[in-house]
Every structure is written in structure tokens, then in C-alpha cells.
Amino acid sequence: MTNxxxxxxxxxxxxxxxxxxxxxxxxxxGMVKKAVKRKGVKLIxxxxxxxxxxxxxxxxxxxxxxxxxxxxxxxxxxxxxxxWYNKAFVDERTEGWDDYVKSLEFYTPEKVEELxxxxxxxxxxxxxxxxxxxxxxxxxxxxxxxHTHGVDNVKACSxxxxxxxxxxxxxxxxxxxxxxxxxxxxxxxxxxxNVFTGYQPVTVEENRKKFADAWGVKVENMDDKVGxxxxxxxxxxxxxxxxxxxxxxxxxxxxPNLHHAEEQFKKLDFLVVQDIFMTETAxxxxxxxPACAFAEKTGTFVNTERRVQISNKAxxxxxIAKNDFGIIVExxxxxxxDTFPETPETLFEEMRQLTPSYKGMTYExxxxxxxxxxxxxxxxxxxxxxxxxxxxxxxxxxxxxIEYRAPEEVISKEYPIWLTTGRLLQHYHTxxxxxxxxxxxxxxxxxxxxxxxxxxxxxxxxxxxxxxVSSRRGSIEIHAEVTKKIQEGIVFIPFHFVEAAANQLTxxxxxxxxxxxxxxxxxVKIEKIADCC
Amino acid sequence: MENTxxxxxxxxxxxxxxxxxxxDIARANNVYIPTLCYHPRTGKAGKCRACLVExxxxxxxxxxxxxxxxxxxxxxxxxxxxxxxxxxxxxLHLSNGEHNCIACEKNGHCELQDMAxxxxxxxxxxxxxxxxxxLDDSAEGIIRDHNKCIECGRCVTACNNNVMHEVLDFGxxxxxxxxxxxxxxxxxxxxxxxxxxxxxxxxxxxxxxKNAKGKGPYWELEKKKTICTYCGVGCSIDMYVxxxxxxxxxxxxxxxxxxxxxxxxxxxxxxxxxxxxxxDRLTTPLIKKNGKFVEASWDEALNLxxxxxxxxKAKYGAGSIGFFTxxxxxxxxxxxxxxxARGVIGTNNVxxxxxx
Ligand code: SF4
Ligand code: SF4
Ligand code: FES
Numbered sequence: 001m002t003n004x005x006x007x008x009x010x011x012x013x014x015x016x017x018x019x020x021x022x023x024x025x026x027x028x029x030g031m032v033k034k035a036v037k038r039k040g041v042k043l044i045x046x047x048x049x050x051x052x053x054x055x056x057x058x059x060x061x062x063x064x065x066x067x068x069x070x071x072x073x074x075x076x077x078x079x080x081x082x083x084w085y086n087k088a089f090v091d092e093r094t095e096g097w098d099d100y101v102k103s104l105e106f107y108t109p110e111k112v113e114e115l116x117x118x119x120x121x122x123x124x125x126x127x128x129x130x131x132x133x134x135x136x137x138x139x140x141x142x143x144x145x146x147h148t149h150g151v152d153n154v155k156a157c158s159x160x161x162x163x164x165x166x167x168x169x170x171x172x173x174x175x176x177x178x179x180x181x182x183x184x185x186x187x188x189x190x191x192x193x194n195v196f197t198g199y200q201p202v203t204v205e206e207n208r209k210k211f212a213d214a215w216g217v218k219v220e221n222m223d224d225k226v227g228x229x230x231x232x233x234x235x236x237x238x239x240x241x242x243x244x245x246x247x248x249x250x251x252x253x254x255x256p257n258l259h260h261a262e263e264q265f266k267k268l269d270f271l272v273v274q275d276i277f278m279t280e281t282a283x284x285x286x287x288x289x290p291a292c293a294f295a296e297k298t299g300t301f302v303n304t305e306r307r308v309q310i311s312n313k314a315x316x317x318x319x320i321a322k323n324d325f326g327i328i329v330e331x332x333x334x335x336x337x338d339t340f341p342e343t344p345e346t347l348f349e350e351m352r353q354l355t356p357s358y359k360g361m362t363y364e365x366x367x368x369x370x371x372x373x374x375x376x377x378x379x380x381x382x383x384x385x386x387x388x389x390x391x392x393x394x395x396x397x398x399x400x401x402i403e404y405r406a407p408e409e410v411i412s413k414e415y416p417i418w419l420t421t422g423r424l425l426q427h428y429h430t431x432x433x434x435x436x437x438x439x440x441x442x443x444x445x446x447x448x449x450x451x452x453x454x455x456x457x458x459x460x461x462x463x464x465x466x467x468x469v470s471s472r473r474g475s476i477e478i479h480a481e482v483t484k485k486i487q488e489g490i491v492f493i494p495f496h497f498v499e500a501a502a503n504q505l506t507x508x509x510x511x512x513x514x515x516x517x518x519x520x521x522x523x524v525k526i527e528k529i530a531d532c533c
Numbered sequence: 534m535e536n537t538x539x540x541x542x543x544x545x546x547x548x549x550x551x552x553x554x555x556x557d558i559a560r561a562n563n564v565y566i567p568t569l570c571y572h573p574r575t576g577k578a579g580k581c582r583a584c585l586v587e588x589x590x591x592x593x594x595x596x597x598x599x600x601x602x603x604x605x606x607x608x609x610x611x612x613x614x615x616x617x618x619x620x621x622x623x624x625l626h627l628s629n630g631e632h633n634c635i636a637c638e639k640n641g642h643c644e645l646q647d648m649a650x651x652x653x654x655x656x657x658x659x660x661x662x663x664x665x666x667x668l669d670d671s672a673e674g675i676i677r678d679h680n681k682c683i684e685c686g687r688c689v690t691a692c693n694n695n696v697m698h699e700v701l702d703f704g705x706x707x708x709x710x711x712x713x714x715x716x717x718x719x720x721x722x723x724x725x726x727x728x729x730x731x732x733x734x735x736x737x738x739x740x741x742x743k744n745a746k747g748k749g750p751y752w753e754l755e756k757k758k759t760i761c762t763y764c765g766v767g768c769s770i771d772m773y774v775x776x777x778x779x780x781x782x783x784x785x786x787x788x789x790x791x792x793x794x795x796x797x798x799x800x801x802x803x804x805x806x807x808x809x810x811x812x813d814r815l816t817t818p819l820i821k822k823n824g825k826f827v828e829a830s831w832d833e834a835l836n837l838x839x840x841x842x843x844x845x846k847a848k849y850g851a852g853s854i855g856f857f858t859x860x861x862x863x864x865x866x867x868x869x870x871x872x873x874a875r876g877v878i879g880t881n882n883v884x885x886x887x888x889x
Contacts, residue, residue: 005766005793026728026799028766033697178765180860182867186885189867191858193881197868202881215876223851227881233855241855241882243845245838247870248859249886270841276814286841287834288826290815291862294762295772295779295806299863301760303767303793311863314757314772315779315809319816320831324859324866328873330831334839337877340869347865370769370791425726426800428763436811439674439744439804443727 002387003137003173004305004373008035010171012134017046017157018068018143018520021053023425025141025177025304029053032139042133044126046071047143048420049450049492050485059126062487065420066407066521067116068144072156073402074112075127076163077104084131089165093392096399100159103401115404117487136166141177143422143520155400162397168389178304180429181294185302188358188374189351193227198355198374202226214354216339234260238267245272247324248291250279253430253501274327277432280498290321297323298344300366302374305385308361309371407521411489415471415523417455418490421502422520431496447497448481451526455489456482461528468527469493474504477529491526538604543611555608556584556597566610567619567648570685571598572734574695574789574796578686583622583648586610594618620652627654631665631680632737639738641751645683646737666711671721674743674804675732677712682739684710688731696730696797712739729803733783733796742781744804749775758785761802762861768794768802779806842878851879858885 008014008031022029029052035041036056045057046068054060063071079085080101090097109120130136138161144153158174166172178184190196200207203226205219212219233241234251244265252261265271265284273285276293294301295314302308317323322330325347329340341347345363352358357375365379366372372383387393411418426444427434434440449469451461461467463482468475469491478493478500486492495502506522536548540555542564549558554577559566569581577599585594589607594615597608609615626632626645634640649655669677684703689712692701700723704713714723732740754773761768769785769792782803789796818834819826829837845854856874858867867885874883 025764025766026726026801027696027768027794027797030695030697030797034694037697038694178860181760181762181765181767182863183765183860183885185864186858186860186862186867189858189864190871190875191867191883191885193884196875197871202875211875215872217876221879222875223879223881225881227852227883228855230857230884230886233857233882233884240853242849242853243842244855244857245842245870246857247866248862249857251857251886270845272838276808277811278813278815282815286821287838288815288819289834289838290817290819293809293814294861294863295757295759295809297863299865301767301863303760304765305793307767307793308864309760309767309769309793310758311760312757314755314759314774316777318814320818321814321816322831324862325869327835328866328869331835331839332873332877334835335843335877340872344863344865347868351864351868370788371793428801428805433762433808434801434805436808436813437805438807439727440801442673443800 001173001175001177001305002167003170003175004307004385005031005303006385007137007171008032009039009041010135011035011041011137012171013042013044013130013136015044015046015130015136015138015160016053016057017072017138017140018145018153019139019141019177020047020049020051020143020422021139021141021177023052024179024423026425028177042129044130048487048490059122059129061116061118061122061126063116063118065418065490067112069152069156069402070107070112070115070404071118071123072153072160073104073107073404074109074116074123075130076156076160077107077112078109078124078127079131079160079163080104082127082131084128085163086165089167090163090399093165093167094162094397094399096401099401100399103403106404131164135169135171136161136164137172137175138166139175139177142179145176152402152405156402158397159399159402162399167392167397168386170386173386173388176304179423181303182301184304184306185300185308188302188355193229196354197351198357200355211354214350215337217337234264237264242268243270243272244268245274246281246285247274247328248276250275250281250430250432252281252284253279253432253498253503274324276321277436279430279432289327290319291327292317292321292323296321299325300344300348300363303371306373307371307383308358308366308374310363310366409472409522411523415525416489417524417526419469419471419493419502419505419522419524420490420520421493421495421506424494424496427494427496429496431498434496435498446479447494447500447502448479449526450481450483450486450492452486452488452490453482453484455491455526456480459526459528461526466529468529469505469524470527471505471522471524473506476500476502476504491524538602540602540604540606540608542608549602551602553602554598555586555595555600555602555606558602559597559608559610564610565651566597567644567651568598569622569644569648569683569736570687572687572691572736573786575687575690575734578690581622581683581685583619585615585618587612587615616652619648620654623649623652623654626683627656630682637681637738638741638745639751643738644736669719669721670743671719672725672727673721674727674800675720675725675729676741676743676746677720678739678741679711680739681737682712683737684712685736687734687736688712688740691730691734695795696728698724698726698728698730700725701731727800727804728798729782729800730784730797733798744807745773745781748778748780754780761798763799763801763805766793768792768798770798770802772806779809782806846878852882854878854880855882856880856884858883860885
């Protein structure tokens with residue numbers, strides 16, 4: 001996030017797209033609701049479903065799945081044409097205007113209505129309300145990124161914020177809400193194929209030298225090319241990739257096309273999985289290493305607003321399980337490297353010395369100051385709640401032209417219904433933790449597909465009855481929830497349930513740049529299961 | 534902020550900054566004033582009158598939770614009159630409900646019990662009169678006991694103004710006001726999402742967690758500050774644990790204004806921690822032999838991993854090995870694996886699963 005979670009009441013208007021906030025980021029969802037219902041902040045929701053926040057929104061735009069960038073660019077088309085944009089900000093702080101404006105031409109309200117199903121008038125109303133209400137903050141989540149054109153969607157979001165001057169001020173910004181508790185931290189720590197900690201590129205010799213020196217290895221032994229992403233590693237398993245070491249993840253359940261992931265992992269010479277449970281992925285591993293869960297170790301986590309926070313050890317590990325980092329330190333020793341720091345705090349110390357944006361953070365400060373937001377370059381720096389104040393980190397903000405692309409898979413005669421996937425309030429990710437929780441699993445014990453009343457009637461499906469949902473890749477049986485919350489022609493399935501894994505159905509086509517699979521949209525058909533038992 | 538005002542409480546002078554209530558200043562200086570309806574996160578309600586104090590030059594007693602401190606104020610908190618009023622408040626509550634402290638979940642950190650103790654009340658002075666209302670244990674995680682409710686309104690404010698779920702309200706039933714869910718539905722059938730915020734602010738045992746029942750009285754629990762393992766909000770959680778087991782979660786109250794979550798939690802952070810103690814946790818390394826997992830020592834397992842990775846590197850090069858780190862493990866874990874991939878193996882094939 002460019003801004004902070006606490007700023008909701010500082011906005012004049014909030015724009016929410018691709019996030020069912022009150023379910024996926026519940027505490028923050030409450031803060032948005034409070035700003036809107038108690039402090040008079042306006043709200044625009046763009047979501048195909050009648051999500052909770054839509055109930056208190058000034059406007060709700062129900063787009064067809066996969067048409068997000070068209071909606072975003074369509075709004076910008078209107079804003080620019082009507083001269084509602086912030087000219088001073090555009091002149092002073094951005095570049096690329098001409099190409100960008102040219103690309104907007106395509107997105108006329110008529111065209112966008114056709115692509116998204118949102119009426120022309122509603123688009124115009126939304127553009128006007130958002131552009132003329134003052135400070136606007138934009139929040140998005142996986143609904144924006146999990147598409148073959150996810151990168152375009154994100155750029156369309158920042159374009160919108162740039163032409164309105166919504167950067168560098170309290171209550172503005174482009175604010176992705178991260179789905180897992182340390183996505184930000186994993187990225188910050190250089191758990192990416194192209195960068196070391198703090199986004200220092202591996203292709204820059206100076207950076208390699210800095211890390212090689214600190215780690216006591218020869219710079220010639222460091223890899224100077226960008227590595228492979230998770231998804232390409234899975235695709236190359238058995239070919240260029242022979243061994244994989246997985247820490248704390250269950251890609252077999254979270255992979256968009258389950259069958260594919262399993263086949264690929266089986267081609268490996270060697271698979272190690274380090275986890276807290278015998279997950280689906282661990283079952284096909286050669287070696288399984290038992291790890292401590294979050295409450296069984298001390299460590300730092302970075303939330304979606306870049307705030308680094310300390311989590312303390314509250315419990316002992318089960319059996320002889322070990323900390324994730326401890327296992328790696330032991331393994332390093334066996335492979336001839338005994339210079340790893342061995343406690344969380346000393347690891348953090350080594351890391352911060354190598355990472356300019358973390359340099360000013362210490363465990364002591366993190367504890368005392370309830371966390372710090374990076375960049376925090378020196379020990380007397382208060383941290384940075386708002387990025388891009390007065391200036392973008394790259395100098396000028398780049399307005400990016402965006403060409404419309406349809407989702408990779410579209411509905412057809414055989415598969416006439418759009419499927420979109422997501423999370424429930426009560427469950428999380430692949431369900432390995434929440435399905436094991438008495439209260440959470442008690443609240444929602446099984447999966448349901450949300451289907452519109454009209455579609456259900458056509459298919460003679462009753463609420464609660466089991467149906468078969470199939471895509472080109474597979475099919476699952478699942479209970480139907482007949483509801484008006486979802487539009488006709490679209491169904492929603494949560495992806496937490498092994499016995500009805502939505503990812504059997506989804507498409508593994510990737511965004512060409514971010515390599516994020518198209519999780520959110522694919523085409524399915526729904527059939528009644530012949531009356532049995 | 535600078536200390537620009539002085540007030541006198543029970544004959545002692547205290548410095549403070551402006552904008553504080555008399556209660557704030559008393560609490561900051563360990564002067565005892567009981568409160569029942571006030572909570573830092575729900576604010577003043579002015580309902581219970583437990584916090585009455587005397588101000589020199591004013592007639593009558595004033596609610597200190599709502600009284601802004603002014604320079605030169607002279608306050609008394611321990612007059613006979615105040616003691617009498619407090620006693621009466623406690624006695625009324627005790628006789629209007631069923632306050633059996635012995636096995637109450639709140640025993641040891643109940644604000645009414647605390648106040649009774651300070652007033653020296655061992656048993657209710659008025660004849661007990663009340664109609665027993667059945668327990669509401671219809672919800673998955675929360676038990677409601679109306680007989681212990683003191684109608685302070687904290688839960689209603691918290692549900693409507695903090696977490697914004699707008700479930701609770703005051704209703705009227707057979708001559709009594711009563712906190713109700715929606716239109717007086719059992720909690721388990723109402724729109725309540727079981728976030729537990731109402732339990733966290735309840736001063737007495739009217740709202741408690743099912744999962745905590747019988748797991749140990751308050752004074753045997755240890756409090757540890759952790760960060761929620763679920764979504765990217767990163768709520769600060771005080772985990773209450775005993776005998777190496779999680780008992781319940783509270784949003785961190787200390788410095789709540791500076792915390793990400795301002796003391797609140799959602800249903801996952803609140804109740805989703807029992808996975809930690811599941812029997813099916815992995816407890817020992819496992820090596821697959823002839824298609825079956827066999828328990829192994831750390832030495833065996835790590836030696837095997839080390840030799841396999843070494844062989845693979847020798848045969849196919851460092852680039853044939855890949856590392857998946859995790860968006861759910863700590864920075865330190867991610868850093869260690871990143872360093873291992875790049876510094877020990879020599880490959881940039883390191884990524885995490887957030888994309889998936
Ligand atoms: S658990 Fe949460 S939603 Fe339910 S009544 Fe309490 S505060 Fe409201
Ligand atoms: S308590 Fe809920 S809102 Fe807070 S971090 Fe955990 S999952 Fe997210
Ligand atoms: S605490 Fe002040 S009136 Fe209740």
C-alpha cells in the first residue's frame with residue numbers, strides 16, 4: 001500500500017474494486033464501513049457480487065468478471081473528456097500523457113457498457129462522483145491481480161489515481177490489500193527471483209558483491225541471471241528443474257489447475273516439503289520436515305501497509321518440530337556454510353544491515369513503537385506511513401496506455417456460465433488451518449456454490465441441493481446456495497475446501513509479466529445431479 | 534504533549550496535558566476509581582455512575598469518565614458519600630442478577646467483582662429478585678448469560694461503532710431492558726459474525742468464549758503478544774495460553790490507538806487458533822521409503838536433503854534446484870531461505886507462493 005490502513009476517515013471518497021473487504025480483511029472492512037456510515041466518507045464499490053460493503057456504497061458497479069481494466073479505463077475516459085482530472089498534478093508529476101490519452105479513446109462509455117455490462121449512465125455517475133469528491137483512496141485485492149491481465153488492472157488503478165492527483169496525501173493512494181499475513185515481507189526479504197532484500201536487483205553486480213561479501217561467498221558463485229518464478233518452476237519440473245524445496249506452502253491445493261501441479265511435482269527427482277501439517281503437497285514429497293507454526297517462534301511479519309511487526313513465541317513446538325529458519329541454518333551447516341546467524345533477532349540484524357529501507361529498524365524499536373513502516377533508513381527515522389509525498393520514487397509517475405484484452409477463457413455454448421473464486425469470512429486459503437478450527441469449521445463446514453435465483457430456476461436447482469460444476473479441466477460436486485447476491489450468468493465458489501476444490505476448475509493461464517494465474521475467471525457449466533438417495 | 538495543567542486528587546498534585554479526563558489522570562497515577570460502562574475503546578457512556586468523584590466548588594458528584602480536567606481542579610475520590618454511592622451501585626447489580634463468581638469465566642478479572650471487593654461487599658445487601666433468563670449458547674464461539682449483564686452498553690457500542698457489524702442493541706422484554714441480537718434472535722441464528730469484540734469489552738461474565746471454558750482461571754493464563762497469521766491486516770493479538778495450549782485471543786489493548794487493528798479482531802484471529810494444537814501436526818521428520826513415510830531423526834533427514842541437493846547441483850547445476858518460500862512464514866524464515874538459495878546453492882530460483 002502507498003498509504004496506511006488508519007487513513008480511511010481522512011478520505012473524502014473510497015473506491016473499492018476486486019476486494020470483498022469485510023470478508024477477506026475483516027477488521028479493515030469494518031474501518032471502511034465506519035468511515036462511510038459514521039463519518040460521511042463516500043464509497044464506490046466495483047464488484048460482480050452484492051458484497052457487504054455494497055450495501056453502504058453510494059454507487060455499486062457490477063462488472064462482468066474479467067472486465068475490470070475496461071471499467072477502470074472507461075472511468076478515466078470520462079474523467080479526461082469531462083476535464084475532471086487534476087491537470088496540475090498530471091503536468092508536474094507524471095509523464096506519458098499523450099500515449100495514455102490515445103489508449104483511452106477505445107474505452108467509450110458505450111464500449112465499456114458492452115464489455116462490462118455496467119450501464120453507460122452508471123459509469124458516468126461513478127466517474128463524476130469519484131473525480132469531484134476530493135481525496136480518493138483506491139483499495140484492491142486478488143480480484144484485480146488474479147487475472148491473465150492482472151498487471152494491466154493494477155496499472156489501470158494507478159493511472160486513475162494519478163490523473164486525479166490521489167498520491168502522497170493522507171487518505172489517498174493505490175492500496176493493494178494482501179491476502180496472506182506476510183506477502184509483503186516475503187517480497188521485502190527477496191523471496192523473488194529477481195531481487196535481494198529491499199528490491200535490490202540480482203542483475204546488478206554491485207548488489208551481488210555486497211551480499212556475497214556479507215555472506216562470505218565468492219561473487220562468481222552467485223547466480224547473475226533472474227531466476228524462475230513458482231509457476232514456471234512447476235511447469236519446468238522434470239525438465240530444467242530437478243529438485244524443489246517448499247517451505248510452508250501447499251501449492252497442490254492453491255495451484256489454479258490442481259491436476260497439472262500434481263503431475264508436475266511427480267516428475268521431480270527430489271521434493272522436500274517443510275510444513276506444520278501433512279498437506280496434499282507434503283504427501284507426494286520425498287522428505288517432510290516438521291516446522292513450528294507462527295505462535296511457536298519469534299519473528300517479524302509485514303502487513304499490507306508495509307508495517308513491520310514483531311510476533312512473539314507463545315507456545316512450544318510439538319514433538320521435535322523446528323523453526324523454519326532453524327532448519328535452514330542446520331542444513332546450511334551440512335552443506336558447508338556455518339556463518340548463518342542462529343536467532344531471529346540476529347538474522348534480522350544481518351538483514352537490516354544489507355537493506356537500506358529496513359536499516360533503521362531494530363527489534364527494540366519494533367516492540368516499543370508498535371511496528372514501523374518502511375522505508376525507515378536510520379534509527380531515528382519514524383518510518384513512512386505515506387509513500388510518494390511530493391515525488392514518486394521513480395521521479396515522474398508513468399501513465400500507462402492499456403490495450404483491452406478479454407479473459408483467456410470466455411463462456412461458450414458448452415460452458416455458458418462465468419465462474420469466479422474467492423474466500424469466505426470464516427476460512428482461509430487452502431483451509432489447512434481454518435478447516436481444523438472447531439468454531440470456524442462449525443460456522444461453515446462445507447463448500448457452497450453461489451448461484452443466482454434465475455439461473456437456478458432454469459436448471460431446476462433448489463437451495464442446498466448438490467450440483468455438478470464442470471470446466472474444461474475438471475469437475476466437482478458441491479452444494480448450491482441459491483441467492484440474489486450474485487448476478488445471473490455468474491457463479492462463485494470459495495477455494496478452501498479439498499473435497500470441492502475450486503481449483504480443479506480454474507485456468508492456469510498466466511499473466512505474461514507477473515506470472516499470476518487466472519484464478520478469478522473461467523467458464524463452467526452446472527448440472528443437476530440425478531436424484532439419488 | 535506538554536504537561537500544562539495541574540490538578541489535585543485526594544490532596545496530591547498531578548501534572549497532565551490538556552484534553553484528558555479526570556479518570557484518565559487518576560488511572561495514569563494509580564488512583565483507584567471504579568468504572569463499569571466506560572472502556573477506552575467504547576468511550577464514555579455516562580450510564581453506570583460508578584466513577585463519581587467530588588469537585589471542590591461544585592454541588593453534587595460528577596462522572597469522572599466524562600469530566601475534562603481543568604487546571605487547578607481539586608478532586609476527591611474517597612469521601613464517605615462516594616463510598617456509599619459505589620456500594621449501592623454494586624449492591625443493586627448484585628441483587629438484580631445472578632453473580633455466582635465461583636466458576637464464572639470472568640472470575641479474577643471481572644470489573645464488578647473488583648468493585649465489590651474494593652467496597653468490601655461479600656454478599657448482596659438487598660433481597661435478591663430476578664427472573665432467570667436461560668443461557669444463550671446457540672452460537673459457535675460465544676455464550677451469552679443475560680443474568681450477569683449489567684446493561685453497561687459497552688458491547689452494543691463496540692458491535693455498532695468499532696467492528697461495525699450492527700448486530701447488538703438494547704431491547705425491551707417483560708419489564709427489563711436486555712441486550713438483543715437483531716430482533717431478539719438467539720445469537721447463533723442472528724447476523725452475528727462471531728468476531729468476539731463484544732466479549733472483549735464486556736466487564737462481567739455476561740459474554741464469554743466457549744472455547745475458554747474450563748481451560749483455566751484468568752490468573753493461571755499467560756499473555757503473549759503475537760501477530761495474526763491470517764490476512765494481510767496483521768492484527769496484533771494477545772494470546773492467552775496455559776500449559777502450552779492456546780486458550781483464547783484478545784486484540785491487543787495496550788497502546789490500542791497505535792495498533793493496526795485498534796484492539797479489534799475478526800472471527801479467524803479470534804477463534805482460528807486451535808489448529809496449533811491439533812493431533813495431526815507434524816512432529817518429526819519423515820522420509821519416504823518404498824512409497825511410505827518413515828519417521829526419521831533430524832540428522833537422517835537433513836543429511837539426506839543435503840546430499841540430494843548436493844548431487845542435483847553437481848549433476849545438473851545450481852539452476853536445477855528451486856525454492857518456494859512462503860507468504861505465511863516470518864521475515865527471518867524467508868531471509869534464511871533466500872540466503873540459502875542464493876548464497877549456499879547459488880541459484881535465483883527462489884519465489885513465494887503469493888502468486889498462487
Ligand atoms: S461477536 Fe461481533 S458481530 Fe457478534 S455481537 Fe459480538 S461484536 Fe457483534
Ligand atoms: S484477525 Fe482477521 S482481520 Fe485481523 S489479521 Fe487476522 S484475519 Fe486479518
Ligand atoms: S464509568 Fe463513568 S459513568 Fe460508567
